[in-house]
Amino acid sequence: MIKIKNLWLVDDDEIFVFLTKKTILKTSFEGNVTVFNNGKQALDALVNNKGNDELLPGIIFLDLSMPVMDGWGFLEEFILMKHKFEVPITIYIVSSSVSPHEIERAKGMSEVLDFIIKPVSRERFIEIIKDL
Amino acid sequence: MAPDINKTFLEQANELIKVNEELAFQNSEKEKRSSELLLANKELLYQNEEKEKRAAELILANKELQFQNEEKEKRAAELILANMELAYQNEEKEKRAAELLIANQELLYQNEEKEKRAAELILANKEFHFQNEEKEKRAAELIIANIELAYQNDEKEKRAEEAVIINKELARQKKQLEDFCNIISHNLRAPLVNISMLVDFITESNDEGEQSLLREKLTIATGNLNEVFNELVESLQVKQDLDIISEKLSFHDYLNKVCEGLQGQISKSHAIMDIDFSSAPLVNFPAQYLKSIFHNFISNSLKYQFPDRQLIIKVKTIQKNSSIILSVEDNGLGIDLSRHKDNLFKIRKVFHEHPDAKGFGLFITKTQVEALDGQIWVESVVEKGSTFFVEFVNQI
Numbered sequence: 001m002i003k004i005k006n007l008w009l010v011d012d013d014e015i016f017v018f019l020t021k022k023t024i025l026k027t028s029f030e031g032n033v034t035v036f037n038n039g040k041q042a043l044d045a046l047v048n049n050k051g052n053d054e055l056l057p058g059i060i061f062l063d064l065s066m067p068v069m070d071g072w073g074f075l076e077e078f079i080l081m082k083h084k085f086e087v088p089i090t091i092y093i094v095s096s097s098v099s100p101h102e103i104e105r106a107k108g109m110s111e112v113l114d115f116i117i118k119p120v121s122r123e124r125f126i127e128i129i130k131d132l
Numbered sequence: 133m134a135p136d137i138n139k140t141f142l143e144q145a146n147e148l149i150k151v152n153e154e155l156a157f158q159n160s161e162k163e164k165r166s167s168e169l170l171l172a173n174k175e176l177l178y179q180n181e182e183k184e185k186r187a188a189e190l191i192l193a194n195k196e197l198q199f200q201n202e203e204k205e206k207r208a209a210e211l212i213l214a215n216m217e218l219a220y221q222n223e224e225k226e227k228r229a230a231e232l233l234i235a236n237q238e239l240l241y242q243n244e245e246k247e248k249r250a251a252e253l254i255l256a257n258k259e260f261h262f263q264n265e266e267k268e269k270r271a272a273e274l275i276i277a278n279i280e281l282a283y284q285n286d287e288k289e290k291r292a293e294e295a296v297i298i299n300k301e302l303a304r305q306k307k308q309l310e311d312f313c314n315i316i317s318h319n320l321r322a323p324l325v326n327i328s329m330l331v332d333f334i335t336e337s338n339d340e341g342e343q344s345l346l347r348e349k350l351t352i353a354t355g356n357l358n359e360v361f362n363e364l365v366e367s368l369q370v371k372q373d374l375d376i377i378s379e380k381l382s383f384h385d386y387l388n389k390v391c392e393g394l395q396g397q398i399s400k401s402h403a404i405m406d407i408d409f410s411s412a413p414l415v416n417f418p419a420q421y422l423k424s425i426f427h428n429f430i431s432n433s434l435k436y437q438f439p440d441r442q443l444i445i446k447v448k449t450i451q452k453n454s455s456i457i458l459s460v461e462d463n464g465l466g467i468d469l470s471r472h473k474d475n476l477f478k479i480r481k482v483f484h485e486h487p488d489a490k491g492f493g494l495f496i497t498k499t500q501v502e503a504l505d506g507q508i509w510v511e512s513v514v515e516k517g518s519t520f521f522v523e524f525v526n527q528i
Contacts, residue, residue: 013322013326014352015326015330015349015352015356016325016326018349019329019333022333064318065319065322065481067481067482067483067484067491068482069471070475070481073471095318096317096318096321096322096324096325097314097317097318097321098317098321099314099317101310101313102317118321118322118325119325119328119329119332
C-alpha cells in the first residue's frame, strides 16, 4: 500500500480547519497537512508543483463555498489539467451544504470520490485515511 | 271584099268616130290633165323651191350636225380614254376586290374561329364564375373560421401571457427558494457545524488549556453565526417590508452623505470623483436603500482599487423612458465575470483576497433594488475596472 504523503485542506473556515487538523492528528495519518484558503491558492500550488510528485497531494479535502475561487471553480480547472499529473489525486468535497442540487452535481464528476457533509466525525476521518 | 269593104269601112268610120270621140275625150282629158299637170307642175315647182329651201336648211343643219358630230367624236375619244382609264381602274379595283375577297374570307374564317373561341370562353367563363362563387362561399366560410381562430388565438395568447407572467413569478420564487436553500446550507449551517464540533471537542477534552482555546473558538463561531443570522434577517426584512416609503431624493445629497461617511478612505486612496446627475437629479426611492446602494458601490470601488493607479470613480444617472439608470464606474481591479457572474450578488460570496471582503454589500443592494422592482447588473473587465448599474423603475 502506498502511503499518502500529502493531504491538502482547501477551506476558508478557520475554525473548521483548526478542528480538522486536530482530528487528523489523532488518526494514524503521518503525512503533511497543508491548508489553502481558497481554490485559487490550491490551484496555483498544483501548477507550481507539477512534476514534483513529492509535493503533490494524494488527497484533497475541498470545501465548496470559498472566496476568489470556490470549490466548483477549482474542480473545473482541475479537470482541465489533471492529465498532467502522474500521481493519482483523490478529491473529497467537504462542505456544510446539504443542497441536493450540489450533491447531485458532485456525483456527476468522476474526479470527486465522495461528498462529505460537515461536520465530519473523527470516525469518518479515520475510515477515509485508513483506506489511503 | 266589096260588100265587106263597105261595111268594114262603115264600121271603120264608126270605129274611127268612136276613136275620135275617144281621142277628143282623151284630148280633153289630156288637157285637163295638162292643166292639172300644169297646176301640179306649179305645185311641184313650189314644192321644189320649198325643197331647195329645205335642202339649204338641211345643208346648214347638216353642217351643224357634222360639227356636232365632230365634237361628239372628240368627246367620244375622250370618253374612250376616260373609259380606258376607268377600265384600268376597274381592273385594279377588281383585283383589290379579289384580294379583299380573299382577305374577307380569311377574316371570316378568323371571325368564325374567334366566335368559336368566344363561345368556348363564355363556357369557361361560366365555369369560372361558378367556381368563383364556390370560392367566395368558401372564402366567406374561411373568414368566419378565421375570425373564430383569431378569437381563440387571442384567448390563447392571453392565457400564454398569463402563463408567462406566472412562470416568471414561479421562476423567481424558485430562484429565491434555491438561494435561500444555499444560504441555509452554506451560511447558516457552516457556523452551526463549527459550534457543534467545538462543543463535542470541549466535552471530550480533559485539558484545561485546550478547553480554554476551544471556548475562544466557540465565541468566534457564535459571533459568526450571529453575524450571518443578522444579515439574513436584514435581507428578509427588506423583502418583507412592502410598505417601505419612497421619497423624492436628490442623488447628489445622498452621495454626499455617503462620501462624508467614507471620507477617511477616500482621502487615503486619493480617489477622484466624477459626478453627473444633470440628466436625472431626483429619484423616488426609500432613503435608507439609496444610502445603502451608494455606500456599497463606493466602498467597493475604494476597496478594490488597482494598486498604484489613480482611482477615478464616475457616478452618473440617465433617464431612460420611465426608468432612471444609475451607474458607478471605477478603474479598479475588475471582476472575472465569466467565473463569478452567477455568484456576484449572492451572500457571503467574495472574489478578491481582501480582509474586509464579506460578501454582503452587493447581496443586500440587490435585495433592496429588487424589492422596489428594479434591476442591478454589472459590466467588468479584469484589471480595467467595473461598472455597476441600477435601474430605478416607475420614475415618471
